[in-house]
Amino acid sequence: SASPVEQRRWTLNDFDIGSSLGRGKFGHVYLAREKTSNHLVALKVLFKSQLQQSQVVHQLRREVEIQSHLRHPHILRLYGYFYDQFRVYLILEYAPKGELYKQLQKCKYFSERRAATYVASLARALIYCHGKHVIHRDIKPENLLIGAQGELKIADFGWSVHTFNRRRTMCGTLDYLPPEMVESVEHDASVDIWSLGVLCYEFLYGVPPFEAKEHVDTYKRIVKVDLKFPPKPIVSSAAKDLISQMLVKDSSKRLPLHKLLEHPWIVQNAEPSGVYKG
Numbered sequence: 001s002a003s004p005v006e007q008r009r010w011t012l013n014d015f016d017i018g019s020s021l022g023r024g025k026f027g028h029v030y031l032a033r034e035k036t037s038n039h040l041v042a043l044k045v046l047f048k049s050q051l052q053q054s055q056v057v058h059q060l061r062r063e064v065e066i067q068s069h070l071r072h073p074h075i076l077r078l079y080g081y082f083y084d085q086f087r088v089y090l091i092l093e094y095a096p097k098g099e100l101y102k103q104l105q106k107c108k109y110f111s112e113r114r115a116a117t118y119v120a121s122l123a124r125a126l127i128y129c130h131g132k133h134v135i136h137r138d139i140k141p142e143n144l145l146i147g148a149q150g151e152l153k154i155a156d157f158g159w160s161v162h163t164f165n166r167r168r169t170m171c172g173t174l175d176y177l178p179p180e181m182v183e184s185v186e187h188d189a190s191v192d193i194w195s196l197g198v199l200c201y202e203f204l205y206g207v208p209p210f211e212a213k214e215h216v217d218t219y220k221r222i223v224k225v226d227l228k229f230p231p232k233p234i235v236s237s238a239a240k241d242l243i244s245q246m247l248v249k250d251s252s253k254r255l256p257l258h259k260l261l262e263h264p265w266i267v268q269n270a271e272p273s274g275v276y277k278g
């Protein structure tokens with residue numbers, strides 16, 4: 001069903017612009033209200049000059065193409081886009097409870113129920129994406145937002161691809177990259193299983209598993225799968241078992257996402273609704 005903010009030629013005049021919600025890589029994201037429907041959206045403003053400079057125009061086109069066709073409760077909607085002489089505007093779903101990584105920073109690490117609820121909802125969103133031959137490739141706390149009921153929303157498909165073309169260049173943190181991407185060899189949807197395993201570890205311990213002072217040391221720990229579980233905070237062996245089945249070097253041996261949803265740690269800890277009520 002076409003919600004009020006879909007399928008139209010949009011211009012800036014259609015929106016009342018509010019405060020800045022934060023900065024993405026190539027510009028600001030503003031809270032905005034679509035005038036006829038009073039629908040709140042997040043308006044991501046990107047400068048064409050910067051996009052051209054960084055040769056990411058094709059990546060942006062892909063992000064828009066992919067995200068505008070995905071419809072899932074745990075994937076941030078992209079309703080449409082428009083541009084003027086200097087800028088490109090993405091009309092995105094507004095997530096009222098903001099960025100997940102800020103909540104993680106605030107409470108250092110999550111309870112097992114909260115972590116399992118988030119991991120299960122992300123697994124469902126990734127099963128949906130993989131079913132459409134889309135891999136996200138950039139699952140990390142900074143790309144997760146929180147909806148009105150506290151549910152998780154995957155945002156920023158800037159790194160997603162249709163699994164037909166495998167081209168990509170690397171930037172940003174290495175922490176979440178699986179061995180095959182760090183070694184820049186062929187990769188497939190199982191890269192998202194690895195990143196989800198890294199995310200699950202960070203939800204429970206407050207730090208990613210292969211963190212190191214220097215990039216080169218993180219790289220070495222990833223390719224070696226140097227996985228260690230600290231004594232604190234205390235984490236159940238079921239959680240460690242799940243993480244150990246996801247952070248496997250041979251991508252074909254990683255726990256498939258539908259099997260993750262049947263894992264005892266998920267079954268015993270995740271809220272069925274996908275919403276953590278605290």
Ligand SMILES: CC(=O)NC[C@@H]1CCN(c2c(Cl)cnc3[nH]c(-c4cn(C)nc4C)nc23)C1
Nearest residue numbers: 021022029042093094095096097098143155156
């Ligand atoms: C994945 C990504 O692009 N992150 C950077 C952008 C910053 C704000 N963006 C938002 C986007 Cl794209 C959508 N919804 C948001 N809601 C918020 C937010 C709400 N509160 C109370 N505080 C904040 C912040 N921010 C957004 C995303």
